[in-house]
Amino acid sequence: MSDIVLSPGVRSNLLQLQQTSELITRTQTRLATGKKVNSALDNPINFFTAQGLSVRANDLGSLLDAMAMGIDTIQAANNGITAITKLVQSAQALVSQANQTADTNVRATLASQFDALLPQIDQLASDSGFNGINLLAGNDLTITMNEDGSSTVVVSSFSDTANGDLGINTSANNWATGADIAAASTQLTAALTTLRSQAQALSSNLSTVQIRENFTKAMINTLNNGADSLTLADSNEEGANLLALQTRQQLSTTALSLAAQADQNVLRLFQ
Amino acid sequence: MGLKVELKPGERFILGECIVTNGDQRTRLLIEGDTPILREKDIMTAAQANTPAKRIYLAVQLMYTSRDPRLHHETYFILMRDLVQAAPSAWPHIAAVSNHILAGEMYKALKCAKALIAYEKELVEHATRGTNLRRGRQTNRKSA
Numbered sequence: 001m002s003d004i005v006l007s008p009g010v011r012s013n014l015l016q017l018q019q020t021s022e023l024i025t026r027t028q029t030r031l032a033t034g035k036k037v038n039s040a041l042d043n044p045i046n047f048f049t050a051q052g053l054s055v056r057a058n059d060l061g062s063l064l065d066a067m068a069m070g071i072d073t074i075q076a077a078n079n080g081i082t083a084i085t086k087l088v089q090s091a092q093a094l095v096s097q098a099n100q101t102a103d104t105n106v107r108a109t110l111a112s113q114f115d116a117l118l119p120q121i122d123q124l125a126s127d128s129g130f131n132g133i134n135l136l137a138g139n140d141l142t143i144t145m146n147e148d149g150s151s152t153v154v155v156s157s158f159s160d161t162a163n164g165d166l167g168i169n170t171s172a173n174n175w176a177t178g179a180d181i182a183a184a185s186t187q188l189t190a191a192l193t194t195l196r197s198q199a200q201a202l203s204s205n206l207s208t209v210q211i212r213e214n215f216t217k218a219m220i221n222t223l224n225n226g227a228d229s230l231t232l233a234d235s236n237e238e239g240a241n242l243l244a245l246q247t248r249q250q251l252s253t254t255a256l257s258l259a260a261q262a263d264q265n266v267l268r269l270f271q
Numbered sequence: 272m273g274l275k276v277e278l279k280p281g282e283r284f285i286l287g288e289c290i291v292t293n294g295d296q297r298t299r300l301l302i303e304g305d306t307p308i309l310r311e312k313d314i315m316t317a318a319q320a321n322t323p324a325k326r327i328y329l330a331v332q333l334m335y336t337s338r339d340p341r342l343h344h345e346t347y348f349i350l351m352r353d354l355v356q357a358a359p360s361a362w363p364h365i366a367a368v369s370n371h372i373l374a375g376e377m378y379k380a381l382k383c384a385k386a387l388i389a390y391e392k393e394l395v396e397h398a399t400r401g402t403n404l405r406r407g408r409q410t411n412r413k414s415a
Contacts, residue, residue, distance in 0.1 A: 242398070
């Protein structure tokens with residue numbers, strides 16, 4: 001740099017400019033990261049508060065994933081219950097058909113159709129799992145609601161097989177007597193009631209989890225907002241600051257002296 | 272190495288302490304030496320300088336065109352400090368201007384000051400347009 005000769009005036013300002021160069025680097029980092037506070041040294045309180053907020057937002061973000069999975073699991077179970085309800089209803093149709101005939105052969109055929117439906121119910125129940133948890137086959141679902149795990153929602157499982165909670169037995173005596181058919185009918189009605197109450201339990205759990213999911217989403221937004229306003233360089237704010245400065249400068253002596261300096265300069269010839 | 276200046280009829284420019292006005296035909300000049308040269312389109316008058324960045328441009332221009340730039344340094348630093356406090360993100364532009372002043376490259380400093388004016392315009396437009404970009408980005412943000 002030996003070819004650059006500094007005039008005395010420029011040299012007198014060298015120190016001042018050198019002091020600003022530190023600020024320049026800091027500002028460049030801010031611009032590169034988009035954040036006003038980048039390290040604990042800039043502003044310790046804001047930095048650690050913002051970092052705490054961001055960390056909490058991230059923790060909650062991973063919980064949100066678990067909640068979404070939980071909701072899917074509950075919905076899978078609910079779909080299973082809906083399908084099982086339809087199967088039980090078609091079993092009811094078979095029973096009422098059997099009631100309308102006295103022909104034992106027809107009754108025996110209907111009874112064997114009825115017996116064929118029951119394994120279908122069992123299979124549906126075992127296929128209603130999601131992500132390894134099947135609420136219809138005895139796997140309880142625990143959803144964690146906060147980052148330290150102190151708040152959880154436990155969705156109790158059912159055992160929706162014909163022999164389990166539903167309590168539907170295979171046809172007795174080929175439905176030869178009216179009493180056999182009546183027994184099957186009673187079991188089916190009870191099974192439907194069980195299914196309805198299970199669906200209600202699931203839907204109340206579902207809305208609990210969904211409410212918590214929305215809350216967590218709002219919480220994450222709030223935390224990120226807080227972190228951002230502490231650390232983000234806000235271009236809107238800067239624009240507003242500039243407008244305010246513009247007004248202030250119009251009233252200040254600096255503008256007047258600037259104009260006076262311009263008047264003493266060659267610039268006056270331009271006016 | 273000289274500077275080539277091409278002038279339209281009637282166009283003016285500052286050459287040192289003088290104003291040169293072109294006649295009624297196109298002119299091409301080759302100027303050599305170390306005198307301040309400023310074309311008409313690059314000149315900011317005191318009346319035009321109505322924003323913080325334009326005032327900085329005017330201050331730099333005054334340093335460029337006057338015999339003793341020291342007179343204007345104080346004004347420049349006041350203006351610069353105000354602007355940085357208002358808009359910290361304008362630092363890279365101000366840094367560039369300051370570095371050129373430091374190296375005595377006043378014409379380059381003026382060019383950087385011009386970029387600063389453009390940046391200021393951008394920021395002010397942001398604020399006056401009223402579209403809150405930050406808010407927009409936050410609603411679009413997908414939760415993790």
